Amino acid sequence: MANEIARYRRSLGVRSQVSIGTVHRAGIGNRLLAALPPADLALLTPHFQTVSFEPDAVLVRSGDELDPVYFPHRGAIAFMLDMPDGQTVATTLMGREGALASFSVLGPSPSSVTAIARIAGTASVISAAKFRAAHAQSAAIRNVVQVHARAVLLQLQHVAACNALHRVDGRMARWLLQLHDRVPDDRLPVTQEALAQLLGVRRTTVTLTMSKLREVGAVPADRRGFLEIDRTRLEKVACDCYALMQRTIDRMYCEELATASPAPGEQKIAVCRGKADIAFSS
Ligand SMILES: [Zn+2]
Numbered sequence: 303m304a305n306e307i308a309r310y311r312r313s314l315g316v317r318s319q320v321s322i323g324t325v326h327r328a329g330i331g332n333r334l335l336a337a338l339p340p341a342d343l344a345l346l347t348p349h350f351q352t353v354s355f356e357p358d359a360v361l362v363r364s365g366d367e368l369d370p371v372y373f374p375h376r377g378a379i380a381f382m383l384d385m386p387d388g389q390t391v392a393t394t395l396m397g398r399e400g401a402l403a404s405f406s407v408l409g410p411s412p413s414s415v416t417a418i419a420r421i422a423g424t425a426s427v428i429s430a431a432k433f434r435a436a437h438a439q440s441a442a443i444r445n446v447v448q449v450h451a452r453a454v455l456l457q458l459q460h461v462a463a464c465n466a467l468h469r470v471d472g473r474m475a476r477w478l479l480q481l482h483d484r485v486p487d488d489r490l491p492v493t494q495e496a497l498a499q500l501l502g503v504r505r506t507t508v509t510l511t512m513s514k515l516r517e518v519g520a521v522p523a524d525r526r527g528f529l530e531i532d533r534t535r536l537e538k539v540a541c542d543c544y545a546l547m548q549r550t551i552d553r554m555y556c557e558e559l560a561t562a563s564p565a566p567g568e569q570k571i572a573v574c575r576g577k578a579d580i581a582f583s584s
Pocket of ligand 1: 463464541
């Protein structure tokens with residue numbers, strides 16, 4: 303397993319941290335892992351390694367096999383559809399509420415999208431084969447994969463509708479809010495080039511749209527690859543998709559992910575703790 307991870311690390315430009323034989327529940331950032339009872343989590347933890355990823359790190363390329371599986375604890379990963387003419391557009395954004403390549407439980411298959419880190423973070427990584435074996439043994443793991451799959455499907459449907467129906471400024475505000483949910487302050491480490499790729503538009507369109515957001519005070523500053531945002535004003539610009547997606551996925555996670563029982567002496571981990579800790583939060 304260590305060799306497999308090292309190979310992936312080299313090929314993906316992802317830095318490994320320490321091998322973890324045990325994940326202490328209080329230190330779990332990933333919401334799917336946090337929702338697992340200790341006995342089910344223990345099926346995965348001996349096989350985990352922790353990796354860190356920097357912005358622009360490619361975790362999976364379109365056409366590559368979905369292997370290994372990443373459980374992000376921090377950061378944000380964008381799923382990009384690559385078009386034959388070289389254009390790209392984001393289909394979904396994933397943070398610690400998700401698991402990259404979890405659909406590998408359906409069997410070995412190539413990825414239809416490229417997964418790129420947009421916000422630096424860390425993740426627990428396990429080979430797809432080990433994850434499939436644990437998935438087959440654990441009803442709780444099957445449940446979190448199922449809930450996550452439905453959340454991803456819902457996000458895909460909303461983004462498809464949003465791309466067809468809503469203006470660029472509302473869409474850009476939506477992506478910025480989704481990124482903001484995954485950083486600790488109001489400074490987003492995102493370039494205009496990255497925004498152009500997320501939105502599937504030209505850089506000139508991003509520049510024009512950014513000036514509109516600046517005029518209304520939603521993005522007070524834009525310098526050195528960082529955007530400073532005013533969340534309240536940005537929410538007024540964003541299309542309805544952000545709030546609709548968040549509300550629906552929040553409810554799904556709260557109602558369908560069982561709260562894990564704490565081990566003796568450990569603090570109980572709530573799956574739903576409030577708005578700031580819900581589906582898109584970091
Ligand atoms: Zn929209």
